[in-house]
Amino acid sequence: MLNLVLFGPPGAGKGTQSEKLIEKYQLVHISTGDLFRAHIKGQTELGQQVSQIIADGNLVPDSITIAMLEEEIKKNPQAKGFIFDGFPRTVGQAEALDAFMASIGEEISGVVALDVTEEELTQRIAKRQEISGRADDAADKLKKRIEEYFSKTIHVLPYYEGQGKLSKVNGIGDIDTIFASLTAVVDSYKA
Template identity: 65%
Template sequence: MFNLVIFGPPGAGKGTQSAKIIDKYKLAHISTGDMFRMHISQNTALGQKVKQILADGLLVPDSITIDMLEEEVQNNPDATGFIFDGFPRTVAQAESLDKFLEGKGQKIDLVLQLDVTEAEIKNRIAERKKVSGRADDDEDKLIKRIDEYFTKTIHVLPFYQEQGKVVKINGIGEVESIFGMICAAIDEAK
């Protein structure tokens, strides 16, 4: 079992690189953003709560996020490993994830930090918004999401750095070049 976290601000390329990692390493993908969007599109009670929270540009509370994540792991009993995309976003979530995985005899093996400048993030999101129409890519919400990342989420990195699990990847450049650096980090960690 090989578990990794892909980490970076909105627009860093987590989704793009996750798809490539999944294809090559056959990991099950758990994206909190995808889980939230699925619940919202199905208009579940949880989806309605999450929709309002995201519309306000805030992070979904840990309890909701962790419950959904644990359910997703349980729904993939044959997985050879997981890639966690967009989670954990707080130290409390990282601790909860470690505890949950430990209870299953697993751990986080690697944390990939996609390093991207704020200017690059804004350009990428503006381009993505033209295609996706995602409400969370609106400029006012984007500013809140970027602020959330740099004031709160970034503090998760020292938690994993203390465990020697973080590899920083330059997230600016050609997709294939970035993917090559990611593969080298994964292969070394395996």
């Protein structure tokens, strides 16, 4: 089974590249952002909690996020693999994900980090916000999310680097060029 973590700050292109990876490798996409938005839209109890946490610009607690991920994985027993988008964001989450994957006889095959400058991120998210109107793209929330990534989330990379599972790909440029770089890395995980 091919299990990937696609890593990068808000606006790095994780969603765009995930779609292409899913199609090529027939993976099940698990995006914590999509899970959160689905619960918010469905106005579930969890969605109401998550809505307030996100509105405040904070990260959703590990316990809520991990429970949702486990539920999604269990819904797909015939999957060829999974691509995790937006998770893990802390070393604690990475450890919990590894423990859960081990409990079902699996592991993370590799972690691909999309490298994008802060200037490029700001431009991309401003454009995305104009198009989608997503509340989590508002300027003040965006700044907080990018700061959160560079101050906290980025520390997950050494965890995977220590396992020999981390690869970095330049996330600036043509979408198809970035995808070609990504597939070269993913194919090396399958070898």
